[in-house]
Amino acid sequence: MTKQIDRQIFRLMSCAIALFFIFAILKYIIFDETTIVNFIINIAGIVILLNILGILGNQLIKKIRQEVVSEKKLLELEIDLLSKHNNELEQKIALIKESEIKQFDDKTKEAELQKIISEFLNSNKSYEMLSYISKNYDGMVAILYIKNELDGIFTIKEKIGLSEDCNPQPFTIGEGLNGQAVQNGKPIVIKEIPEDFFEVSSGLGKAKPKYLYLLPIMQNENCLALIELATFQQNELDVIWVNSFNIF
Numbered sequence: 001m002t003k004q005i006d007r008q009i010f011r012l013m014s015c016a017i018a019l020f021f022i023f024a025i026l027k028y029i030i031f032d033e034t035t036i037v038n039f040i041i042n043i044a045g046i047v048i049l050l051n052i053l054g055i056l057g058n059q060l061i062k063k064i065r066q067e068v069v070s071e072k073k074l075l076e077l078e079i080d081l082l083s084k085h086n087n088e089l090e091q092k093i094a095l096i097k098e099s100e101i102k103q104f105d106d107k108t109k110e111a112e113l114q115k116i117i118s119e120f121l122n123s124n125k126s127y128e129m130l131s132y133i134s135k136n137y138d139g140m141v142a143i144l145y146i147k148n149e150l151d152g153i154f155t156i157k158e159k160i161g162l163s164e165d166c167n168p169q170p171f172t173i174g175e176g177l178n179g180q181a182v183q184n185g186k187p188i189v190i191k192e193i194p195e196d197f198f199e200v201s202s203g204l205g206k207a208k209p210k211y212l213y214l215l216p217i218m219q220n221e222n223c224l225a226l227i228e229l230a231t232f233q234q235n236e237l238d239v240i241w242v243n244s245f246n247i248f
Contacts, residue, residue, distance in 0.1 A: 109136075109240050110240055110243050112132075112136075113133075113240060113241070116128070116129050116132050116133075117129065117217065120217070120225075121217075121219060121224070126144055126146070126157050126158050126225075127158045129144070130142050130143075130144045130158045130159075130160055130227065131160065133215075133227060133229060133237075134160050134161070134229065137213075137229065137231065137235050137237045138231045138232065138233050138235065139160065139161065139229045139230065139231055140161055140209045140230045140231055140232055141159075141160065141161035141162055141209065141228075141229070141230040142158075142159065142160040142161060142227065142228070142229050142230075143156060143158070143159045143160075143162070143168055143227070143228040144156070144157045144158040144159070144225060144226075144227055145157065145170075145171070145178070145225060145226040145227075145228070146224070146225050147182075147223065147224055147225060152172055152173060153170050153171070153172055154170055154171050154172070154178065154179075154182065154225075154226055155170045156168055156170075157225070161230075168228075173223075177190070177214060178214055178226055178228065181214035181215070181216050181226060182216050182223045182226055183223075184216075185216055185218050185221065185223055186216070186242065187213060187214060187215050187216070187237075187238035187241050187242065188213075188214040188238075189211065189212070189213055189214075189234075189238050190211065190212040190214075191210070191211055191234070192210065209230035209231055209232055210231070210232050210233070210234075211230070211231045211232070211233070211234050212228070212229070212230050212231075213227075213228075213229040213230075213231070213237055213238060214226065214227075214228055215227040215228075215229065215237070215238070215241050
């Protein structure tokens with residue numbers, strides 16, 4: 001921008017000098033060299049030259065202003081683009097941080113879940129395990145079924161959040177959704193549970209949660225117990241549950 005202004009000023013000065021020489025030559029050729037005439041001609045020439053320079057100067061100023069405005073708009077556009085790019089980078093960084101925090105939280109949850117399940121398997125701390133899972137995963141109702149090794153029937157060992165008149169029924173491997181989860185050895189998640197679902201297929205009686213998690217407790221490919229957890233909100237307990245059993 002500065003170089004362009006310098007070039008414009010140089011051109012204006014060159015034009016003024018050229019006009020001055022043309023005026024001097026014409027004056028020498030046409031007019032007498034008397035003092036009064038010479039003085040008047042000089043004054044007239046200076047006035048004309050100043051007017052011409054004023055016109056050229058105004059044009060130059062207008063052009064410079066236009067260029068300044070144009071350059072300002074370009075700079076504002078570049079700043080806007082850089083600002084948007086910066087916002088995108090900040091969003092990407094925030095997503096990366098959020099992902100890293102989530103991965104860390106998942107690993108922590110897996111480690112805690114592994115510990116509580118290990119304590120259950122080694123010390124039979126059934127209520128502590130059920131209470132921990134219900135509390136940390138927004139459980140509305142939680143039931144722990146234990147397998148009877150003699151007849152293979154799963155009966156209730158612990159329950160949290162059930163009404164007194166609710167009596168979940170025992171089940172065997174392959175019987176109902178609970179039996180399927182035990183037979184497959186993998187968690188089952190049921191979403192958008194119908195109003196009458198629990199009375200027909202589950203031990204949760206008249207409770208009406210939105211999500212149901214059936215979580216088999218495995219050891220050496222043998223299902224020892226099943227946790228039935230009902231929640232209002234969906235979580236990733238089924239994924240964490242599978243990862244937690246990699247050590248058993």
